[in-house]
Amino acid sequence: MYMEAYNKILEEIIREENLVYKKTALMTDKPLSYCPGCGHGVAHRVIMEVIDEMGIQAETIGVAPVGCSVLAYEFMNIDMQQASHGRAPAVATGIKRCWPEKYVFTYQGDGDLAAIGTAETIHACNRGENIAIFFINNGIYGMTGGQMAPTTLPGMRSSTTPYGRDVALMGNPLKMTELVAMLPGTYFVARHSVHTPLAVRKFKKAARMAFENQKLKKGVSFIEVVSNCNSGWKMTPNDANKWMEANMFPFFPPGDIKINGEMVAKAEKSE
C-alpha cells in the first residue's frame, strides 16, 4: 500500500514540465575528479552542452592538456586525444589540417598554455588554425600542488612563491589573451568566468560562437575562463570566488577583446 502511494507521488513529480536540471548528455557517468568548488566541472559541462545542442558530437575531436584537466577525456563523451604538456595547439593543428571539416578544440590550463606551451599557442593563433582554444586560468599550478603559474598575480602566494610573487625576481604575470588578440590569426578572443549563473550563461554563448566560427574558417577562437583554485589558494570555494572577483578580475578583466576579427574598443567593454 505504502509503496503504491509512493510510486504515484513520484510519477506525479517526475515529469518533463517539472524538470529544472538534468545531467548533460555528453558528460560521461564518471564522477569528476576536480575539487569541490572548482570551475573545471562547469566549464566542461558548458562545452559539452554546446556540442550537444549543435548536434556535432560525431564531428568533434577534443584535445586534453597536462594539468588538472589531464583526464578531461574521462568526463567528456566525445573522441579525444591527450596531448603532452603544452602541445595541445600543435596536436589540434595536426588533426584539423587533416580533417578541415571537423570541429576541433583544445582545453588547457595556464601552465600548459601560457608557460610550457607558449610557442605552440602563439603559432597556432598566428597561423589562424580554425580551432577553438579554451584557456582555464586560475593563476596557479593546481595538479602539481599549487606552484607559481605564468598568470600568478604580483604578490600572490604559491608553494614556490611562499612570500608572494616578487615580480623583480620572478617576472610579471602574462596576459596571454590580450597577446593572442594582437595576432592576425585570431578571429574571436574573449575572457569569461563560470562562478555565477550569469557568467556561465555568457561563457556558454561565447563557447557556442567558438564552435560556430569553425564553419567560417576565419581562424582561432580563443576563450579564457578566469577560474578559482580554492585548494591551491587555500580558501573555501566561496572565499575563493570572492578573492577572484576582487583580485583576478582587475588584472584579467572579463569581456570581449576581439570579435569577428576586429578589436573591441576599450570603452565598449561591458562588465
Add this chain to the structure above:
Amino acid sequence: MNEEIIIAGFGGQGVLSMGKILAYGGMMQQMEVSWMPSYGPEMRGGTANVTVILSDERISSPILNRFDTAIILNQQSMDKFESCVKPGGVLIYDPNGITREPQRKDINIYRVEAASEASKMVTSKTFNMIVLGAYLKIKPVISIENILQGLKDSLPARHHHLIPVNEDAIKRGMEIVTTVETHGYASPS
C-alpha cells in the same frame, strides 16, 4: 667499367652541377651512378667537392679516398687531392689560381685553361662545361649525346635555351686541353 672521380674547387665554380651532369649522362648510358657532394657551408662559397662514380656494377662505397680521376680547380683542392689519384690515374687541373703545380710523376696530368677561356665566351658560367669537355676528351666514358641529354634532364625547362652555349663550351674544352705528363695512360687524342 668503373670510373671513380673527384671534382674539387670553390663553391660557385659549378663543381657540384658538373658532377651532376656527369651522373645524369652516366644514367642515360645505362650505368650505375653515384654523386656524393661535400655539403654544408661549403655550398655557399668555401671549398666544394663531389665524388662521382660511374660503373657497370652495383656501386659499393660512395665515399672514397683513391680516385681514377681528380679534376682540380683551386690550390686547396690540389693540396688535398693530388695524392689521392691512383698510380696511373688522371689529374686534370685549371692553372688559374694554382701556385704550386702538380708534382706527381706516376700519374697522367692534363691542363685546361678553362677560367681564361670562359671569360672569352658569351657567359663565364660555362667554366665548368669547359672543364667537363676536357675530361670527356681525356676519358670519353660517356658520349656527348648522353651528356647533353643529362644536361637537359638536370636543367629546369626555363634554362634549356642555354644548352647550345654549354655544348659549345664542352667542345671548346675538348680542343684546349693539353698534356703535361703522361704515365701509363693513353688518352684517345
Add this chain to the structure above:
Amino acid sequence: MADKKLMKGNEAFAEAAIRAGCDAYFGYPITPQSEVMEYLAAQQPHLRTGMVLLQAESEVAAINMVYGAAGTGKKVMTSSSSPGISLKQEGISYLAGSQLPCLILNVMRGGPGLGTIQPSQSDYFQATKGGGHGDYRMIVLAPASVQEMADFVKLGFELAFKYRNPVMMLSDGIIGQMMEKVEMFEQMPRATEFDQRWVTTGKTPDRERNVITSLDLDPARHERHNQKLQAKYQLMRENEVRFETIACDDAEYLFVAYGSSARICQKSVKLAREKGIKAGLLRPITLFPFPYDEIDRLTKQLKGILTVELSAGQMIEDVKLATEGRVKVALHNRMGGMVPSPEEVLDALITHFSI
C-alpha cells in the same frame, strides 16, 4: 626507364612519401635533411594527392602535429636530423605509449650537442633502445641507398600500421645527400577508411568514444598496458628481422655495418677478397629488431668480426650480445662527421685480427 630518376636520398624519401599515399608531413628545417620539406613544397602535394604539408614552429610542435593527425588514423610523417630528433623524443614516447602509427626519418649528423652537420651514426642507441622515456621500442629501418630511402617509406608505413607503432628510418648525411639512380613505385591512393576501433574522427552513435592517451593513473592497469606493448615488441622481434649478407658463405671474417658504413664495407669486402682474405658483410636492415640469430649462426664459421660505425661504438653491443663471447668482436669507428675509407676499414680488419 621512365620512372628511373637521379635523386638525392632526401628527395627520394619525399617523393616516395607522396607516392605512398602519405596524408601529412609536419617538419622543421635542419641540415642535412632540409631537402625533404623543400622537395615536398616544390611538388605542391596538396595539388598532387591532397597531402598536407606544414612547416611547424619547432621540431617539438611538428612531432605533436604528427601525434594529432596520427590519432585520427591518417598516414603521417616527419623528418629531422639528430639535434631535432632529440627534441622529438618526448613526442615519440607519447606516440609509442598511445600506440599511434607514423614514420619518422632521422638523417643523422654528428653530436653531441649541436655537433656537426657532417654524417654520423651516433643516434643508434637513441633509436633502438628507446630514446624517449619509458619502455618502448620502434621498428628501425636503416636504408643504405637512395633506392631504399624511397622503398622504406612504403615498407615503413606498412609496418607502422601493422603494429600501430612509430617506425623510424635511421639514415645519415651520406645517404640523405648523395644522388643515385632510383626507381619509384607507382602512386598509391590515400586511405579513405579508418579503423573505427581506435581513431578519433568524432564519436558516432554506433561506437563508444575513442580516446588517444598514454596516461593511466591505475598502476595495475598500466602494468597490463605495458605488458601488451612488450608482447607487441616481441612479435616484431619474431617477424620483422631484416638483413642482407654479402659474400658470407665462406667468410672467415665478418664486417657488421649498416647504412652508409655498410656501403663502405662492401668495397672493403671486395678489396679484402682481392688480397685473398675471406671477408663478408652482414648489413642489418632492421636495427630493431636486430638480426641476433643470423650473427649467431655465422659466428660458428668466423675467426673475427669487425663492426664499423660512425659512432663511438654503439651497434657493437648488439653484435656482442649475439656472439656471446664466442668470437672476438672488434670495432673500427670514426666520429664527429669523419668517415673511414674502404682501405682504412680493411687495414683495421687486418690489424685487429693479425691477418
